[in-house]
Amino acid sequence: xxxxxxxxxxxxxxxxxxxxxxxxxxxxxxxxxxxxxxxxxxxxxxxxxxxxxxxxxxxxxxxxxxxxxxxxxxxxxxxxxxxxxxxxxxxxxxxxxxxxxxxxxxxxxxxxxxxxxxxxxxxxxxxxxxxxxxxxxxxxxxxxxxxxxxxxxxxxxxxxxxxxxxxxxxxxxxxxxxxxxxxxxxxxxxxxxxxxxxxxxxxxxxxxxxxxxxxxxxxxxxxxxxxxxxxxxxxxxxxxxxxxxxxxxxxxxxxxxxxxxxxxxxxxxxxxxxxxxxx
Numbered sequence: 572x573x574x575x576x577x578x579x580x581x582x583x584x585x586x587x588x589x590x591x592x593x594x595x596x597x598x599x600x601x602x603x604x605x606x607x608x609x610x611x612x613x614x615x616x617x618x619x620x621x622x623x624x625x626x627x628x629x630x631x632x633x634x635x636x637x638x639x640x641x642x643x644x645x646x647x648x649x650x651x652x653x654x655x656x657x658x659x660x661x662x663x664x665x666x667x668x669x670x671x672x673x674x675x676x677x678x679x680x681x682x683x684x685x686x687x688x689x690x691x692x693x694x695x696x697x698x699x700x701x702x703x704x705x706x707x708x709x710x711x712x713x714x715x716x717x718x719x720x721x722x723x724x725x726x727x728x729x730x731x732x733x734x735x736x737x738x739x740x741x742x743x744x745x746x747x748x749x750x751x752x753x754x755x756x757x758x759x760x761x762x763x764x765x766x767x768x769x770x771x772x773x774x775x776x777x778x779x780x781x782x783x784x785x786x787x788x789x790x791x792x793x794x795x796x797x798x799x800x801x802x803x804x805x806x807x808x809x810x811x812x813x814x815x816x817x818x819x820x821x822x823x824x825x826x827x828x829x830x831x832x833x834x835x836x837x838x839x840x841x842x843x844x845x846x847x848x849x850x
Contacts, residue, residue, distance in 0.1 A: 598677060598739070604648030611653040611676030616710040618658040622680065625716050625727070626652055632728025633735070640732060676705065677738060683709040689720070691730060693737035701741040706734045755799065756792045764792060766799040 598607045610626055634647040653672045654664070673679060683689045689711040695703035712720055716727040724730055736742040759765045764777075777785045777797055785797035 600645060601648075603643070603645055605645060606649040608647065608650045608678070609653060609672065609676040610650060610678040610680065611673040612655060612658075613673055613679065613681035613710075614655045614657065615682055616655065616680060618655075619710070619714055620661070622710065622713045623652060623654070625713055626650075626680075629716065629727040629731050632726065633731035634728075636728050636732050637735070678706045678708065680708050680710055680713050683711055691724065691734060693734045695737050695741065695743075697741055699741055699743065703738045703741065706738050756797075758791070 598605055630647050630650050638646040684707060689709040691708050691712055693703045693706045756764055756766060777793055778800055779785055779796045785793040788794045
């Protein structure tokens, strides 16, 4: 019995310039513009055209940031958004046949992840310079990225460029994470607790997600519930792979920076300029 094809609607989003349709949907860099990027919305996500508009705004914002961060070597030119067949048809949608859109999409919008919650993340299991599997944006984030969640995750355009560097170029974060060989804190030579973010000279405060005072673990470091919150007005030369959400982090760098030798995944694995990875 032939497998029944699943119908979806695709919304073609053209950024920066008008182009003709391309064959296939494998992302490729043509004349400095990324084409063939697919953003697929999961079947369990309820119809919400606000998500579509937010994605458009996010890519438009990110395209300018990416262009500057890569020294004018790359920007987003063409993105196709695939929505579930259960969504109400709208004039700007084009109907398409086929299946497997979601499982093959580079960027997927779905329900919050059991471990990550609403936090955007990229499934990255390879080494430095190896492309990741996909980027996951929860439907909650996609709906509120320019609303209440902007204060938590920062400008959506910066976040997308940060995740794209994971996804496309296999770049690591410039900050540590609990439960990994690269913890978020370490004891400096001055015996003070320092954040593993890069740079490590930022001023700020330590606090749990609940807004309470941090507790120490058996090593004398802040426990897994503790986070470093940089001062919002702090000037920083951090890259977009570090504390990208700071207003002072500009669009001009994605490259590797040297901090404490054991600070971050980036400083341990990524001994190369990012510009050598752009493709």
